[in-house]
Amino acid sequence: MTTREQIIQSADKLIREKGYNAFSFSDISNVVGIKKASIHYHFPQKSDLGTAVINEHILGLKNTINKYKGKSPVEKFEKFISVYSEAKTENKICIVGSVASDLNTIEENMKSKIKEFTNLVLDWVTFFLEEGRERNVFYFGGEGRDKALMIITNMLAIVQLSRVTGEKDFKIVTSKIKEDLLKK
Amino acid sequence: MTTREQIIQSADKLIREKGYNAFSFSDISNVVGIKKASIHYHFPQKSDLGTAVINEHILGLKNTINKYKGKSPVEKFEKFISVYSEAKTENKICIVGSVASDLNTIEENMKSKIKEFTNLVLDWVTFFLEEGRERNVFYFGGEGRDKALMIITNMLAIVQLSRVTGEKDFKIVTSKIKEDLLKK
């Protein structure tokens, strides 16, 4: 992995563990083993690094969407949930929730990137929910996008809330979502 | 309003607008019209102020719970939702989501306070959901606490997410929650 990739990866971890405003170039320096000043060669401003982190999520999700094109709606749904489960085991929250919490403090380039990523997630979830309904494996009323909003908000919040109330609640929410979706 | 109360109020606003780590004593100073150093007389450490802010939410909610004791489950539910609606109009997120996002960076006194507040919210929502179900005005399956988790996560996240996707989505989520709860 290149230095640039290592920096992005550790920044992503730190942003989702501690928040964008709480992490510093010094933190990255300690993890990657490079001096603070050297980070500026790859990312002149902190917001350039923040933007790159979100962009990595965009590329990763586009890749996932492609990889899952032939798979069933249930498999897509399980993949979607597993992203949050993996975050949870590492005490990380999702990038959308982390950046949205700090939205009033960040630069315009990061804002537009997080909008792009959020819409990508929303579109994908909407797609596989509607696909599942057409194939009679998912059951829900109303617009697909509205249902996607309900499920995404459940997941975005439970990774945050279960830091406070305990991991058991994460399991409860994922089970309820699935149960609700599969119930005629 | 006393100076102490003014400080707490503006700190609450700042924490929910910008996040705990992004707000400073200097911000408070500008809003309240008191020098930075004077804030330390009321709150020696920043975490003392953070703790006081959360404690104010606890007192406020206990007061609300008492005031709504004689009212219907639907009225309690509407009150619950209105708290988030008011936050939304001021571009604030809820205190639980804000603090949970920064949980790995804050002091133990704030952590235990946010746990106390979160459980208070959870218990109250659980109570009026079950009350509503017994009275045949709310309809849902499973444990009351589980349903409370689903609704609270919807609300906690949509105040954050709709900063990115737009306020229209806030309306959609609140409508869907209500529709779902009232549907036999």
Add this chain to the structure above:
DNA sequence: GTCTATATTCCGATAGAC
């Protein structure tokens, strides 16, 4: 590309006068 060195700014916090 990475380093040392440094500039600049802002932060939380304290001492002591009033």
Add this chain to the structure above:
DNA sequence: GTCTATCGGAATATAGAC
């Protein structure tokens, strides 16, 4: 209680050697 003054530290960022 609020002020002025100041401390020590940490933050982002830049300049220039290697």
